Amino acid sequence: MAIREYVGAVVLEVDGREVECASYSVTESTGMQPVKTMNRSRRIAGFSTGVATFEITASVPIPVNGDEIDWFNTFDVKMVIYPIRGNGTRTAYTGCVVQEVSPSYEAEGEAKRDIKLFAVDRVVE
Secondary structure: OOOOOOOOOEEEEEOOEEEOOOEEEEEEEOOOEEEOOOOOOOOOOEEEOOOOEEEEEEEEEOOOOOOOOOHHHOEEEEEEEEEOOOOOOOEEEEEEEEEEEEEEOOOOOOOEEEEEEEEOEEEEO
16 A cells, blocks of 8 residues: 655745745535424424635734734735645635734744634635
């Protein structure tokens, strides 16, 4: 059996600008909803389609020199996440809008900003 390679570190790119990123997570929701009806079986009748949503949370270090994206006024950006080695697919989230920006500090680590965004669409390239 051959050894498989898995995605390790990734690069976060915002409108063509590479952003240092300590961590990120993406929550994708299909928007599907159960249809609850009153029936003898006491089970759902089926499902209804809804609106898909994409929520992104990223934690980025705060640079000392002030060379940072103005996260609070960021809207309609494209975020691309791809493996460092280039072996794999790129995932682009388009129409990203920042919802929350909050700084966080740790005693033994660096100061970071936690950024919460939503995206209009996801494209696998």
